[in-house]
Amino acid sequence: MSAVSALRRTFRPGAESLEIGIMALLLVVSFAFFALMAPGFLSAVNVRSMAVQLPELGLLSLAMLVPIISGGLNLAVTFTANIAGLTTAWLVQNALGDAGVIGIIAGIGAGLAVGSAAGLLIGVIVARVGAHPILVSLGAMIFLQGLGEFLTRGGGISGMPAGFQWLGSGSLIGIPVPMLIFLLSAGGLAYFMQFTRTGFSIHMIGSNLRATEYSGIDVRRVLIVLYTLSGLLAAIAGMVMLARFNSVRVGHGESYLLITVLACFLAGANPFGGFGRVLPLVLGLMSLQVIASGMNLMGASQHLATAVWGAFLIVVMTLRMPFLKRS
Amino acid sequence: MDDIALRAERVSKVFGQSRVLDDVSFELRRGEVLCLAGENGCGKSTLIKILNGVYTPEAGATFSFGNADAVSRITPHDARALGIHVIWQDLALFPHLSVAENIVFDDYVASPFRPLSRRAARHQAREVIERLGVPLDPDTRVEDLSIARRQLVAICRVLRAGARIVFMDEPTASLTRNEVQTLLEITRSLSAQGISIVFVSHRLSEVLAVCQRVTVLRNGTLVGTYSTEGMTQTRLSQLMTGRELTLTPRQAACTGEPVLELRNLSRTGEFEEVSLTLHRGEILGLTGLLGAGRTELAHVLFGMNRPTGGELLKNGKPLTLRSNRDAIRNGIAYVSEDRLHLGLVQNQSINMNTAVTVLDELEKPRGFLSPRRLRELTARWIQRLGTKVSDAELAVSSLSGGNQQRIVLAKWLATQPDVLILDCPTVGVDVGAKAGIFEIIRQLADEGMSIILISDEAGEIWMNSDRVVVLKAGRISRELTPNATTEASLEEIINA
Numbered sequence: 001m002s003a004v005s006a007l008r009r010t011f012r013p014g015a016e017s018l019e020i021g022i023m024a025l026l027l028v029v030s031f032a033f034f035a036l037m038a039p040g041f042l043s044a045v046n047v048r049s050m051a052v053q054l055p056e057l058g059l060l061s062l063a064m065l066v067p068i069i070s071g072g073l074n075l076a077v078t079f080t081a082n083i084a085g086l087t088t089a090w091l092v093q094n095a096l097g098d099a100g101v102i103g104i105i106a107g108i109g110a111g112l113a114v115g116s117a118a119g120l121l122i123g124v125i126v127a128r129v130g131a132h133p134i135l136v137s138l139g140a141m142i143f144l145q146g147l148g149e150f151l152t153r154g155g156g157i158s159g160m161p162a163g164f165q166w167l168g169s170g171s172l173i174g175i176p177v178p179m180l181i182f183l184l185s186a187g188g189l190a191y192f193m194q195f196t197r198t199g200f201s202i203h204m205i206g207s208n209l210r211a212t213e214y215s216g217i218d219v220r221r222v223l224i225v226l227y228t229l230s231g232l233l234a235a236i237a238g239m240v241m242l243a244r245f246n247s248v249r250v251g252h253g254e255s256y257l258l259i260t261v262l263a264c265f266l267a268g269a270n271p272f273g274g275f276g277r278v279l280p281l282v283l284g285l286m287s288l289q290v291i292a293s294g295m296n297l298m299g300a301s302q303h304l305a306t307a308v309w310g311a312f313l314i315v316v317m318t319l320r321m322p323f324l325k326r327s
Numbered sequence: 328m329d330d331i332a333l334r335a336e337r338v339s340k341v342f343g344q345s346r347v348l349d350d351v352s353f354e355l356r357r358g359e360v361l362c363l364a365g366e367n368g369c370g371k372s373t374l375i376k377i378l379n380g381v382y383t384p385e386a387g388a389t390f391s392f393g394n395a396d397a398v399s400r401i402t403p404h405d406a407r408a409l410g411i412h413v414i415w416q417d418l419a420l421f422p423h424l425s426v427a428e429n430i431v432f433d434d435y436v437a438s439p440f441r442p443l444s445r446r447a448a449r450h451q452a453r454e455v456i457e458r459l460g461v462p463l464d465p466d467t468r469v470e471d472l473s474i475a476r477r478q479l480v481a482i483c484r485v486l487r488a489g490a491r492i493v494f495m496d497e498p499t500a501s502l503t504r505n506e507v508q509t510l511l512e513i514t515r516s517l518s519a520q521g522i523s524i525v526f527v528s529h530r531l532s533e534v535l536a537v538c539q540r541v542t543v544l545r546n547g548t549l550v551g552t553y554s555t556e557g558m559t560q561t562r563l564s565q566l567m568t569g570r571e572l573t574l575t576p577r578q579a580a581c582t583g584e585p586v587l588e589l590r591n592l593s594r595t596g597e598f599e600e601v602s603l604t605l606h607r608g609e610i611l612g613l614t615g616l617l618g619a620g621r622t623e624l625a626h627v628l629f630g631m632n633r634p635t636g637g638e639l640l641k642n643g644k645p646l647t648l649r650s651n652r653d654a655i656r657n658g659i660a661y662v663s664e665d666r667l668h669l670g671l672v673q674n675q676s677i678n679m680n681t682a683v684t685v686l687d688e689l690e691k692p693r694g695f696l697s698p699r700r701l702r703e704l705t706a707r708w709i710q711r712l713g714t715k716v717s718d719a720e721l722a723v724s725s726l727s728g729g730n731q732q733r734i735v736l737a738k739w740l741a742t743q744p745d746v747l748i749l750d751c752p753t754v755g756v757d758v759g760a761k762a763g764i765f766e767i768i769r770q771l772a773d774e775g776m777s778i779i780l781i782s783d784e785a786g787e788i789w790m791n792s793d794r795v796v797v798l799k800a801g802r803i804s805r806e807l808t809p810n811a812t813t814e815a816s817l818e819e820i821i822n823a
Contacts, residue, residue: 274675
């Protein structure tokens with residue numbers, strides 16, 4: 001009884017359940033299509049490879065979703081991921097190499113801290129100066145890119161210990177570790193946005209910062225926390241990328257940047273802030289991955305898959321419009 | 328004078344299940360100023376949209392204009408041809424264009440590729456501006472103008488487009504008293520030029536001052552059309568609501584101990600050396616013209632701005648407010664005059680708007696904001712304040728002005744304040760709902776809450792305050808008790 005009503009509350013009627021419905025439908029349709037059309041789509045190898053590929057874009061999209069709900073944007077997510085990965089790689093190879101698992105954990109901790117610090121920097125400037133997040137994060141993006149290229153002289157770092165590579169290629173209870181990290185992060189973020197004061201305030205700020213401030217919310221603190229969180233999620237993406245490719249360099253995953261924005265809007269996040277949910281985003285990302293993998297199996301070019309992604313955003317938006325207007 | 332500009336008969340409109348207009352007749356004489364009055368949802372806007380050609384009425388309606396043949400509906404094209412124009416509350420101007428470009432805009436609607444001559448536009452605009460006799464510079468960008476000036480631009484624009492019949496939707500809602508006077512004079516001069524004007528306003532005193540007749544709608548039906556001669560505000564609000572609104576002046580309660588004391592409080596450029604004491608259970612009316620420092624003082628008391636001099640005492644102890652969070656912690660709540668932008672987060676749900684001030688209390692245990700408790704809190708306040716809400720998950724913008732204001736009150740009462748500052752709490756709230764809001768406010772004071780009531784409506788202040796302080800140019804100019812004065816003399820004092 002209470003479980004039913006709890007479910008009903010989670011999937012509230014109106015716009016939010018609509019988004020979940022659209023994304024679930026999109027996933028089912030694309031999955032069914034490629035299951036029928038693409039040879040070997042349902043094979044264990046393909047399913048596993050989808051589950052390994054999705055988390056990078058997925059984690060970066062989560063890092064983008066939080067600022068979007070707050071009415072902003074974090075253009076620095078990909079370079080934050082790179083800088084975090086570089087930090088971890090350098091420390092594990094040079095300073096912590098002999099410390100074994102402890103060294104790896106410390107290296108990851110340092111990488112996550114650096115990513116969070118990059119987010120913190122953006123948050124503090126947005127909150128204190130009041131500049132638009134697009135400008136601030138654009139500045140931070142270029143700054144991190146330049147800094148990273150300067151420090152690495154344009155090269156990369158590769159060759160991580162086997163223990164670290166497990167994060168990219170291992171499995172736990174049958175689920176690839178990157179997927180597990182992504183699902184845990186998504187679950188944690190969904191909880192944070194839905195069931196904490198700060199998550200609540202992020203939605204309010206996204207719709208009207210001044211009215212939220214007048215209601216006694218410390219909007220500066222909320223802004224700082226949310227960009228730090230965005231930086232942390234980007235850093236987690238950086239760890240997964242480092243583990244999967246066993247190397248990291250500045251610019252790695254750069255092309256994901258606008259795709260993360262696309263994924264958020266595809267999942268119904270409001271471009272003007274205030275609205276957006278994690279579950280539709282996860283479902284939407286899964287559809288994008290299904291399309292990319294399915295087309296790949298059918299022998300289509302990867303670039304064509306990208307074109308299809310863009311077309312999907314336009315189609316879904318067009319279909320969504322009459323519903324939004326009605327409500 | 329009995330020359331009819333527009334006559335509409337048997338006008339009905341059905342939306343889905345509900346009949347929002349039922350067999351309404353409407354008559355507008357040439358050159359008259361007519362008020363269309365009624366509470367929110369009475370069908371005013373629907374009627375205007377039918378007369379303007381936006382909506383199609385149900386079959387059976389007839390419309391006639393002077394000596395032309397009657398028609399069964401007005402198309403948008405007819406409305407243009409007949410010079411029927413509506414100035415909506417949001418004015419629908421182009422903020423980035425100049426005054427002149429806005430005024431001549433309609434010339435270009437029919438021929439969009441006609442090149443715009445700025446010189447001609449300026450010349451044509453100046454003609455209209457001079458005809459209206461208003462202080463507008465054709466070259467200013469509209470976004471740089473005050474709301475009052477923008478309104479003048481909107482009026483010039485419909486004049487340029489050859490308006491014969493102008494509907495004005497809540498034209499005075501965001502104007503200061505002087506600006507309202509100017510607007511009323513312009514309205515009169517337009518009517519003297521033979522233009523018929525339909526005025527929609529919640530401010531009954533203005534309605535009675537400027538209109539010759541008033542047409543009252545209630546729940547989609549016509550109550551009647553009356554001459555404003557001999558009409559009183561009380562009678563008019565009775566016609567609009569269908570209820571006797573028995574609000575009597577508040578009997579000054581015996582005042583309790585001091586709760587909030589202002590000693591020579593100043594903020595440079597806003598107000599100077601304001602000293603007053605707010606007692607327990609007291610409603611202190613704070614009035615004065617817009618710009619007299621009322622809202623500025625409230626902002627300092629709510630911790631949004633720092634005072635530059637003087638001190639503030641709460642329950643006898645000095646109080647320094649670094650932010651509005653400090654003020655809230657110290658039991659001070661502030662209902663902003665700007666409900667649209669500051670009072671509520673319009674796009675978010677009723678639930679979230681009610682709970683936003685008490686998230687700390689709702690997040691127990693730490694790290695778990697219980698949706699159940701949040702909903703219970705809203706439900707409790709909705710019930711306690713008699714708010715009409717169908718679904719608290721809907722955006723707060725879906726509510727009427729009066730119900731929105733109840734949500735604002737709820738979110739502040741949830742913080743259990745002992746000082747409640749109400750800045751123009753009835754702006755954009757219709758007559759029936761106003762009375763309901765004041766009932767709540769009076770009851771709160773009776774329960775011991777100290778209330779500062781800011782308003783420029785003399786009637787409201789006179790009716791509901793125990794004591795009235797009048798601000799003028801940032802200083803206290805008068806302090807009086809409503810018992811010792813009349814509404815009319817208070818009005819004079821405010822405007823003096």
